[in-house]
Amino acid sequence: MASLRRALEANPDDAVLRLHLAQTLLSGGDPAGAITEASVALRSDPGNGQALGLLAAAATALSTPPASATPGAPAAPVAPAGSAAPPVPAAPAVPAAPPEPGTFDWEQAEHEVGSTVPPPFVERVPVGPLADDDAAAPVEVARETVTLADVGGLDDVKRRLEESFLAPMRNAEVAKAFGKSLRGGLLLYGPPGCGKTFLARAVAGELGATFMSVSMTDVIGPHIGETQRNLKAVFDEARGQAPTVLFIDEIDSIGMRRGALSGGGAAWLRQMVNELLMQLDSMSGDNDGLYVLAATNNPWDLDEALLRPGRLDRTILVSPPDPNARASILRHHLRDRPIAGIDVEHLASVTDGFSGADLEHLAVTAAEKAMMQSIAQGSISPITMDHLGAALREIKPSxxxxxxxxxxxxxxxxxxxxxxxxxxxxxxxxxx
Structure with missing residues (x-):
């Protein structure tokens, strides 16, 4: 598995290798990981039959009670790595489908599937326990210190954020006078690597709010009802830490179009989307002070209900950095390295279409070339325009x-x- 992941790091666009990893994860009992890898493969090739089949098989595996619950039960069959679509295992007898969102019997579900695993979070500052003794274990969150002043360029995006989101939240009394609730939902979309996550952190810093980050792998659970329970626990914890910026990364992976879902795992996936919609509406809780920011590379894959008023009703394009932003990003990644004769403005002018991640890769590649030259000559050789020019010939805008x-x-x-x-x-x- 480690070898497969290292190979993918070197060739992230290799769909065959990624699907082989997804198949290996599914065969090894990690359907959530298989869904993640198959979803990445589908972004570059939406019609890939093997990826669609893997996604359906993994979704079915997640919605099926684990084999260990029935001693001696055979493992679910999976297709060989080269097949067009893995066979979907026959689902065992399960209770009737749960009722519509808002009426699901959580106590009965807990009795059926036992205890759940709390969703992990990227931030590592522990907070107090949840009020509900039966809820998931305490999550980990952080207070952000990054602000929009730390974001290079993107002045138009900052202005849109200020007008549509930040100003009303900072001026709570004025907002209340005009009947505006102290809650918000905003969708950031654009090419990968252009700083959507960093912008979300900056928004949290501007508001002085707690920052919580969640993705599909943080909420997906293998038992019936566990995914919905995890989503509810995430939102409950965010409400308990208000003001909170709850950042949902790659929201298309947990908020996909319900009408496009089919196959063995379709019912489970629809329930996941339904629960997300219910928590955004907060039918049973108070979302005041909760600012939901979501990011995606493919907003057209989202369920339309997510984009209705009161949910993620504002959409902002985070485009590739402009020349000023590219210069700022390059300065940031070169500032702690030995350099000589670097013309950052020229570099910014010849890197149109480069994402922030591309520019970081450019600086790292140039540093590697200077490092190898230093090793060969036995003394430190600073990064020059020659090194950056050689790196530019290798790196293309993503x-x-x-x-x-x-x-x-x-x-x-x-x-x-x-x-x-x-x-x-x-x-x-x-x-x-």
Whole structure:
């Protein structure tokens, strides 16, 4: 498994290798990990039959009680790595489907499946226990110190954030006078590697709020009802720490279109989306002081209900960094390294389309070349424009493929004007 992951780090776009890892995870009893890897493969090849089959098989495995619950039960069959679509194991007899969201009998579900595993979080500052003795164990959150001043460039995005989100939240009394509730939902979308997570942290820092980050792997559970329970526990903890910025990364993985779901795991996936919608509406809780920020590379894959008023009703495009932002990012990644004669403004002008992650990779690659030269000559050789030029010949902007795939979305799926910002960005790229 470790060898597969190292190979993927070296070749992240190798779909065959990624699907082999997903199959290995599924065979090894980790369906949640298999779903993650298969979803990544589907982003680059939405029609991949093997990936779709793996996703369905893994979803079915998650919604099926584990084999260990029945002594002597045979393991669920899986397809060989080269097959077009793994066979979906026959589901054992289970109780009737639960009722609509809001009426699910959690006590009965807990009795059936036993205790649950609390969702892990990336931040490592422990907080007090939840009020509910039966809830998941304490989660870990943090207070953010990063602000928008720490975000290089992206002035238009900052302005949109200030107008649509931050100003009303900072001026609570004025907002209340105009009947605005102290809650919010905002969707950040754009190419990968352009700083959506960093922006979410900056928003938390601007508000002086607790920052909680959650992704699909933090809430997916193998037992019936566990995923919904984990989602509820996440939102309950966020409400308990208000003001809180709850950041849901890659929300398309837990908020996909319900109408497009089919196969053995469709019912389980729909229940997951339903629970997310219910928590955003907070039918049983108070969301005041809870600011939900979500990020995705593919907003067109989201269930439309997530984008209705009162949920994620504001959408902001986080585009590839502009020249000022690229210069700022390059300075940041070069500042603690030995450099000589670096023309950052020139580098910013020749890296159009580079994401923040691409620019970091550029700086690291140039540093590696300077390091190897230093080792060869026995003395420190600083990073120069020659090293950066050689790195530029190897590294290409990663946002181009995403922008090209987004053109059809703007052309055929922008009747409501939701992607006007994206249309303007693509128009500018085309003119250049």
């Amino acid at each position: 946002t181009v493929a995403w922008l090209e795939s987004a053109r059809n979305v703007v052309r055929f799926s922008n009747a409501n004007g939701r992607y006007d910002d994206l249309a303007a960005l693509l128009s500018g790229k085309k003119r250049r």
